[in-house]
Amino acid sequence: MDDRSKHDHSGWEGVVRAARERARSRQALMVERFGLSGDVQYQWSMDDAQITWSRSGKVFLTGRLTLVGSVSVPQQSWLWSWANESLPPAVLGDIEQVRQFGEESGYPVLPWPGFDYHPELVAEARMVAASVLDAEGLWAESTDDLQLHFLVHDLTLTTA
Template sequence: MDDRPKHDHSGWETVVLAARERARSRQALMVERFGLSGDVQYDWSMDDALITWSRDGKVFLTGRLTMIGSVSVARQTWLWSWANESLPPAAVGDMERVRQFGEENGYPVLPWPDFTYDPELVAEARMVAASVLDAEGLWAESTNDVQLHFMVHDLVLAAEGQ
């Protein structure tokens, strides 16, 4: 039986609304500013928490990844990265701040290590996490029956000729 307090929507909806608007505008700006549409390829690594984008085999953009959390499709559960001991520290980044933000502001979904997967709640949690850590964008990757959710920071255009 789950004896954790139920998620209190008081104040949460306001925080989510602001985070959702921020994420939409930042995501659109990131895609437009850096040309992240069309025939763009990407490569990423959790070990060093980096992502690179390339076109025609030439890297044109690099960024830092922070893993927000993951969804086990088979178990229908969400697990925060700060609660996942198998992740490299570089990939977890400052996610502890997201957990603390939840504790300090009475948003229990943020300090719960895991919860039953609900697509809307996961979307809200991702956007609030991105807002707390001032991410430039959000990114997700699906492998097998796991969804990995990241935020992107510190985007830098690669020098010509790379």
């Protein structure tokens, strides 16, 4: 979908509002329910699309990751994970559904492979992706040159 004139702006604003509210409440619930603050450590892997949280070296929570997309800081650009051929298939999850939702609904920012980096637009895209894929939470990792934006799914408490 390359025709940027077909964007349903008022519809997009409504979808973003609902997705933002959903993401805020789910994120707060995830942090509170699983105690994801304070002395918590985590490890993640794109190869197997997994994240684990631990305290004092003991894993207490696991989850599945879906990479939504990445921001190249030097290039100031966003790239959807579904458009990045270098990624392990496991970390893509069902991200293709987000692209399809954008095509079907007239929200071209979702099926464009990438766009110029605007923090608010990236935030909107992440939250809409979280809503479309029914994520339990959002996760991000940053280096000097790269931001990775993930969704968190299937959280499971581990037994010791």
